[in-house]
Amino acid sequence: MEETNRQVPVTVLTGFLGAGKTTLLNRILTEQHGKKYAVIVNEFGEQGIDNDLVVDADEEVFEMNNGCICCTVRGDLIRILSGLMKRADKLDAIIVETTGLADPAPVAQTFFVDQDVANKTKLDAIVTVADAVHLSSQIEDHHEAEEQIAFGDVILLNKIDLVKDENIEVVTKRIRKINPFAKIIKTTKCGTPLKEILNLDAFSLKRILEVEPDFLESDHDHEHDDDVTSLSFVSDTPLDMEKFQNWFGKLLQTKGQDIMRTKGILNFKDENDRYVFQGVHMLMDASPMGKWPENKKRSSRLVFIGRNLDTMNLKEGFEACKSE
Amino acid sequence: MTTDLNQFPELDKTKFEQRGIQLEIGVPVTCAVSIGNNIAAGFGDGTVRIFSSREKHKTLKAHKGVILCMSRDGNNILTGGDDGYFLKISLNGEINEITNFGSRWVDHVAAYNGNLVCSSGKVVYYWDKNKKEPKSLNHDSTIGGLAFDAKGRRLAVSRYGGVTIWKKDYSNKWKSTKLDWKGSHNKVSFSPDGKYLVTSMQENVLRCWRLKDKLDFAMSGYGSKVKSFAFISDTSYLATSGAIDAICWPFDGEGPMGRKPICLPYIGNKQVTFIEPFPDEKAIFAGLSDGSVFLSQIENENNTIIIRSFTGSEVSAIAMTDDKSSIFIGDMNGNTLWTSIWDQ
Numbered sequence: 001m002e003e004t005n006r007q008v009p010v011t012v013l014t015g016f017l018g019a020g021k022t023t024l025l026n027r028i029l030t031e032q033h034g035k036k037y038a039v040i041v042n043e044f045g046e047q048g049i050d051n052d053l054v055v056d057a058d059e060e061v062f063e064m065n066n067g068c069i070c071c072t073v074r075g076d077l078i079r080i081l082s083g084l085m086k087r088a089d090k091l092d093a094i095i096v097e098t099t100g101l102a103d104p105a106p107v108a109q110t111f112f113v114d115q116d117v118a119n120k121t122k123l124d125a126i127v128t129v130a131d132a133v134h135l136s137s138q139i140e141d142h143h144e145a146e147e148q149i150a151f152g153d154v155i156l157l158n159k160i161d162l163v164k165d166e167n168i169e170v171v172t173k174r175i176r177k178i179n180p181f182a183k184i185i186k187t188t189k190c191g192t193p194l195k196e197i198l199n200l201d202a203f204s205l206k207r208i209l210e211v212e213p214d215f216l217e218s219d220h221d222h223e224h225d226d227d228v229t230s231l232s233f234v235s236d237t238p239l240d241m242e243k244f245q246n247w248f249g250k251l252l253q254t255k256g257q258d259i260m261r262t263k264g265i266l267n268f269k270d271e272n273d274r275y276v277f278q279g280v281h282m283l284m285d286a287s288p289m290g291k292w293p294e295n296k297k298r299s300s301r302l303v304f305i306g307r308n309l310d311t312m313n314l315k316e317g318f319e320a321c322k323s324e
Numbered sequence: 325m326t327t328d329l330n331q332f333p334e335l336d337k338t339k340f341e342q343r344g345i346q347l348e349i350g351v352p353v354t355c356a357v358s359i360g361n362n363i364a365a366g367f368g369d370g371t372v373r374i375f376s377s378r379e380k381h382k383t384l385k386a387h388k389g390v391i392l393c394m395s396r397d398g399n400n401i402l403t404g405g406d407d408g409y410f411l412k413i414s415l416n417g418e419i420n421e422i423t424n425f426g427s428r429w430v431d432h433v434a435a436y437n438g439n440l441v442c443s444s445g446k447v448v449y450y451w452d453k454n455k456k457e458p459k460s461l462n463h464d465s466t467i468g469g470l471a472f473d474a475k476g477r478r479l480a481v482s483r484y485g486g487v488t489i490w491k492k493d494y495s496n497k498w499k500s501t502k503l504d505w506k507g508s509h510n511k512v513s514f515s516p517d518g519k520y521l522v523t524s525m526q527e528n529v530l531r532c533w534r535l536k537d538k539l540d541f542a543m544s545g546y547g548s549k550v551k552s553f554a555f556i557s558d559t560s561y562l563a564t565s566g567a568i569d570a571i572c573w574p575f576d577g578e579g580p581m582g583r584k585p586i587c588l589p590y591i592g593n594k595q596v597t598f599i600e601p602f603p604d605e606k607a608i609f610a611g612l613s614d615g616s617v618f619l620s621q622i623e624n625e626n627n628t629i630i631i632r633s634f635t636g637s638e639v640s641a642i643a644m645t646d647d648k649s650s651i652f653i654g655d656m657n658g659n660t661l662w663t664s665i666w667d668q
Binding site for chain 2: 054056058060063064065073075076078079083084085086087088089113114115116208
């Protein structure tokens with residue numbers, strides 16, 4: 001394929017009802033002077049978006065016929081992005097606002113699955129706006145709120161002016177338990193420098209090398225079995241590539257529905273290159289990313305976010321991939 | 325008019341380029357159709373350009389945004405855009421608004437004998453040529469494509485989960501039948517003999533129904549999405565894009581089941597992105613992802629000539645005039661060629 005045009009970055013804005021998505025959207029649109037944005041909104045969304053290129057979307061989610069039940073994509077997004085790429089004026093960025101009850105996975109998966117979309121646009125980051133006042137109860141009551149936290153690359157913890165400091169701590173901890181690698185930004189009225197949320201390139205493999213996730217001790221005493229949690233593993237012992245591929249491939253194939261996001265840097269025995277990967281459910285992007293830096297210790301790091309992680313024997317599986 | 329495939333002077337201009345008119349418009353060409361011996365082409369900035377053999381091309385400012393679709397209606401063209409307008413445009417440049425849906429895009433248009441159809445979102449709007457108000461035909465999901473059969477009696481509407489075929493019964497009421505197959509169906513077409521219906525899907529595959537018994541089957545093996553396909557020479561072949569060869573499935577006799585397609589190779593290993601039949605011949609124009617366009621005889625792969633050389637941008641439109649004298653080619657970067665086919 002010819003790759004003459006640059007890929008237009010796409011930012012996905014997600015967040016539960018009333019968290020402040022529209023406030024953030026309008027902030028982006030009014031503060032970025034001279035930039036050309038397309039905004040894709042859903043027809044039931046809040047009104048009042050100040051932009052001359054607003055496209056209504058239907059949030060039509062469908063399953064791909066590739067034998068994978070968790071591989072759902074946004075059909076409307078494929079159609080709209082293809083249409084936008086035919087425009088005469090070149091767009092600086094595209095922003096997709098999802099409904100408050102949307103699962104972000106199909107949006108992310110669309111960029112893995114459709115070749116034309118992947119050639120001409122790239123998923124820049126998933127930005128989740130969370131309501132500091134109500135997030136804890138929303139997570140308890142609605143699995144969508146939990147999923148939106150799990151998928152976020154950036155989480156804007158908004159409305160902190162309405163919450164006591166100690167409660168902000170509690171909410172932050174709750175977010176961290178679900179998602180250890182998102183950047184959390186505490187805001188009032190979504191006030192944050194735009195460079196913190198745009199052009200992050202969060203889905204590029206290169207970025208994974210730069211962002212160190214917080215490796216918290218995994219906390220296992222959760223109240224529900226279907227809670228979204230994260231688990232991370234580190235090993236200085238080189239891994240056996242074949243063993244790892246077998247284990248990981250099978251794991252995604254059988255548990256891909258429960259595993260929402262994965263990221264990792266891998267140190268394989270007898271390989272000079274670092275291997276980096278990131279995935280959304282069963283879909284994965286992986287590649288060698290150059291030699292290990294001379295001054296850095298070679299170690300493998302692996303993070304999972306998902307449901308029922310403690311039933312998957314992840315620790316045992318990972319240990320068994322060690323080459324010694 | 326034949327050249328050996330291996331002897332192309334790749335960077336030289338073809339004789340078609342030398343004698344034709346080449347423009348660098350800088351805006352994607354989104355569609356093109358013939359109107360008699362003229363070609364109308366739609367662009368990403370909302371303009372329509374009309375090319376004719378006698379005069380310089382005409383540029384019309386038709387839509388405010390991208391022209392998403394175009395169809396011929398006698399001596400007019402119909403266009404739909406991302407500005408929500410559904411327009412009828414005459415050869416001499418008169419623009420008439422049929423309707424406008426505001427912020428909703430007009431995704432597909434079609435016409436048969438003065439009856440006009442467009443789709444916007446999940447609804448198909450059908451204007452009987454004698455009526456002012458359209459009839460709305462509703463569907464459960466967004467429409468991927470529209471097509472009349474050769475006699476204009478049936479209208480196929482592709483969507484998520486299959487195809488709905490609409491037909492008026494004897495009391496002039498709309499009746500629909502459904503052909504179901506899981507997945508997202510895009511472009512749809514009846515075979516010219518009316519025996520088959522084909523869709524291209526989101527996955528790299530085509531789905532086909534034999535209409536007499538609703539037997540359905542897949543045509544697969546593509547490296548990318550099949551964005552363009554066309555029936556050739558009545559219903560002898562179905563020529564398709566989506567691979568580095570033009571894949572031509574035999575549709576004569578008992579159809580393509582259990583038979584192998586003819587694969588027409590092109591130099592450079594680039595993906596075929598656009599197929600346009602050469603009317604009444606077993607021959608096709610194939611446009612590639614690098615902008616080159618070839619004319620090939622399906623049953624003689626050595627009989628291939630290059631019409632346009634490399635431009636670096638995916639071919640997105642090809643149309644031939646009714647008298648088969650001239651063709652128009654356009655790509656995603658707005659490079660166009662308008663040229664006569666025959667040596668003078």
